[in-house]
Amino acid sequence: MTSSSPASSTAAAQPAADTPAPRPIGAAAGGAVALLVLAAALYREPDRVMTAAAVAVTAAAALAWIRWLTRRHRRAVAALQAAKDAAISEQDARWRSFHVERMEAVAAALRELAGPRMEAVAQGRPAPPPRTELEPQMAEHMEQVLQAAAKIAERCRVERDRVDSVIGAVVATGQDFMAAALRVQQEAAAMLQRHSADPDVLEVGNRVDHAAAQLQRRAQSLVVLAGQHPGQQWPDLPLVEVVRAAQGRIVAFDRVQVAGDGTLGVAAVAAEPLIHLVAELLANATQSSTPVDPVEVRVRPLRDGAVIEIDDCGLGMDPQTLARQREIASGRTPVGLADLGPTPQLGLAVVGEYARRYGFGVELRESMYRGIQAVVWVPAELTVIVDPIADPALEPPVPVAEAAAPPQAAQQSAVPPPAKPEELPQRRSRRGQAPARPAAAPDPADGVSRETPEEAAAWAKAYFGAADGSDRPDPADTSDTEERR
Numbered sequence: 001m002t003s004s005s006p007a008s009s010t011a012a013a014q015p016a017a018d019t020p021a022p023r024p025i026g027a028a029a030g031g032a033v034a035l036l037v038l039a040a041a042l043y044r045e046p047d048r049v050m051t052a053a054a055v056a057v058t059a060a061a062a063l064a065w066i067r068w069l070t071r072r073h074r075r076a077v078a079a080l081q082a083a084k085d086a087a088i089s090e091q092d093a094r095w096r097s098f099h100v101e102r103m104e105a106v107a108a109a110l111r112e113l114a115g116p117r118m119e120a121v122a123q124g125r126p127a128p129p130p131r132t133e134l135e136p137q138m139a140e141h142m143e144q145v146l147q148a149a150a151k152i153a154e155r156c157r158v159e160r161d162r163v164d165s166v167i168g169a170v171v172a173t174g175q176d177f178m179a180a181a182l183r184v185q186q187e188a189a190a191m192l193q194r195h196s197a198d199p200d201v202l203e204v205g206n207r208v209d210h211a212a213a214q215l216q217r218r219a220q221s222l223v224v225l226a227g228q229h230p231g232q233q234w235p236d237l238p239l240v241e242v243v244r245a246a247q248g249r250i251v252a253f254d255r256v257q258v259a260g261d262g263t264l265g266v267a268a269v270a271a272e273p274l275i276h277l278v279a280e281l282l283a284n285a286t287q288s289s290t291p292v293d294p295v296e297v298r299v300r301p302l303r304d305g306a307v308i309e310i311d312d313c314g315l316g317m318d319p320q321t322l323a324r325q326r327e328i329a330s331g332r333t334p335v336g337l338a339d340l341g342p343t344p345q346l347g348l349a350v351v352g353e354y355a356r357r358y359g360f361g362v363e364l365r366e367s368m369y370r371g372i373q374a375v376v377w378v379p380a381e382l383t384v385i386v387d388p389i390a391d392p393a394l395e396p397p398v399p400v401a402e403a404a405a406p407p408q409a410a411q412q413s414a415v416p417p418p419a420k421p422e423e424l425p426q427r428r429s430r431r432g433q434a435p436a437r438p439a440a441a442p443d444p445a446d447g448v449s450r451e452t453p454e455e456a457a458a459w460a461k462a463y464f465g466a467a468d469g470s471d472r473p474d475p476a477d478t479s480d481t482e483e484r485r
Contacts, residue, residue, distance in 0.1 A: 108132045109142055121150045124157065167337055171226040177219035178231060184212040210251075217249045217279055221346040224276070224353055225337050234271035236384045238262050239299045239306055242271065246279035252286035252295075260299025264306050265386035266378055270358050274378065277354045277362075280347045281310050281374045288314030289371060296369075305380040314371040322364060322372075329362045329374070331355035358382065 109132040117127040127146055134142065188208045195201040224230055237245070240260045247256045266274050285295045293313035300307050317325065327333040328348045334356070335349035355362045361377030 102135075105132055105134055106138065109134055109138075113142055113146060117146060118149055121146060122153045124153070163338060167226055170222055170337060171228060174219040174222035174226070175228075175231075178216050178223070181212040181216035181219065184215075185209050188212070210248075210253075213249050214251065217276065218346070220276060221280075221350045222337070224350055225335075225340075225346065230272045230276055232272045234268055234275070236265050236268050236386050237271045237275075238265045238386050239274075239308060239378070240264075242266055242274050243278055243282075243297050243299065243308060245275045246277075246282055249275075249279040250283045250286060252291070255286055255291075255293070256282055256295050256297060258297045258299075260297075260308075261301060263385055263387070264299060264301050265384045266306075267382050267384050270360075270378075270382045273354045273358050274360070274376075277351050277360065277376065278308060278310070280350050281376070284347050285310050285312035285314070285372070285374065288312050290314075302377075303380075306378045306383050308376040308378070310374040310376075311367045311369050312371040312373075313367075313369045316366060316371055322366075326364045328352050329355070329364050331362070 109130060112130060112132060117130070120127045127150075130139070130142065188205045192202060192205040195205075220230055220232075238261075240258055240262050242265075243256075243258045243260075247253045247258070250256075282295060282297075289295065289312045295313075296311045298309045300309070316322075324333075325348055328335055329351045331352040331354075333352070335352060340346070340349070351362055354360055359379050359382070361375075361379075363375045363377075365373050365375070367373035
């Protein structure tokens with residue numbers, strides 16, 4: 001006897017349940033008719049009727065037995081189905097519990113892998129053994145991930161060491177150039193003192209001093225972008241004198257016109273950074289406009305500090321370029337030595353570095369003169385009230401030829417005297433000031449090689465190659481302005 005599924009048993013039982021039960025009167029009538037027929041047959045042929053009756057009784061008994069077996073089978077099938085369902089539920093529960101435990105173990109192993117084990121590998125130490133027990137195949141996969149991470153970490157360490165070596169070489173080179181530029185200025189000052197009556201020597205010495213100032217500014221930019229201190233130290237300075245000191249570090253110094261309150265100053269700790277920052281902005285402003293257009297600078301006090309406004313008469317920038325350069329100048333987008341490329345352009349990168357370090361606010365926007373206006377905000381904690389400059393070394397810049405030569409020699413100097421004192425077109429000479437103190441070069445015992453790698457040498461050559469005219473635009477490259485801003 002074959003067993004049927006619960007679905008087939010239910011389907012077989014469904015028609016019987018749907019068949020209407022016979023009515024009692026009809027059943028009684030049918031039974032009476034059957035008895036009359038049986039009585040008539042028994043009266044005519046008693047033997048045959050008895051045989052038929054026995055067969056009928058046997059059939060009825062067989063039918064009753066079949067029905068009992070059917071009910072028993074159905075109960076057995078129901079019991080088996082219930083047991084099967086219970087077994088499936090138990091197996092599902094065990095399987096679900098196993099998967100939950102397995103996933104928790106894997107999650108714990110991953111946290112351990114991403115935490116102390118990966119940290120040890122990143123630091124070059126042996127990874128500690130896993131504390132979570134996993135299946136062999138899963139544990140092997142985890143170890144493979146850890147080995148791959150160890151290889152990547154080792155490559156990163158090698159690359160970082162190489163980059164640090166190159167940056168160290170660039171910084172050492174920059175510091176060497178700063179020291180060399182200072183020596184050139186000192187020698188030029190000594191030569192001018194010995195030959196103060198010779199206008200030709202005065203003119204050449206003035207140009208040498210100016211070229212050394214350009215070289216020193218560019219070298220200082222490298223040192224600053226490498227994270228070092230600017231190197232020079234000043235007392236508290238009026239902001240007007242800050243602008244004039246910055247004016248002496250650019251090529252087109254005679255086009256800068258400065259106006260403002262001479263008693264509003266900057267604290268000594270931020271004097272050199274602010275001078276360097278303003279010098280880079282002035283270099284960009286003079287480079288972005290024609291050689292005959294002036295660059296106007298105004299110093300104004302505010303309730304929460306002071307501002308230095310620099311306006312050029314250049315062609316300006318499109319909105320996309322202006323937005324990109326504004327992010328760099330404000331310091332929101334850092335630019336390091338590794339981001340400079342084969343032809344380094346430092347202008348706004350140095351400005352942004354100083355803005356981040358000292359809290360200066362730098363904003364670039366369209367100028368009323370259709371060029372670009374650079375606004376430098378000096379916070380109140382860096383501003384001081386100072387006396388107007390009385391030291392001749394810090395007076396408005398006058399070429400040495402005018403200070404030391406007779407009137408006819410002064411007329412032959414490279415830079416003509418200003419028409420108005422407040423315009424101050426002349427470059428500031430640093431002779432007569434206390435010698436600037438460049439940042440100390442790293443000691444060879446520090447582990448930084450002073451030998452310049454080939455890449456650093458080529459990079460430095462491209463960078464310092466234009467030191468004699470770093471602010472002068474290349475007529476063949478109209479994109480240089482946008483790069484330097």
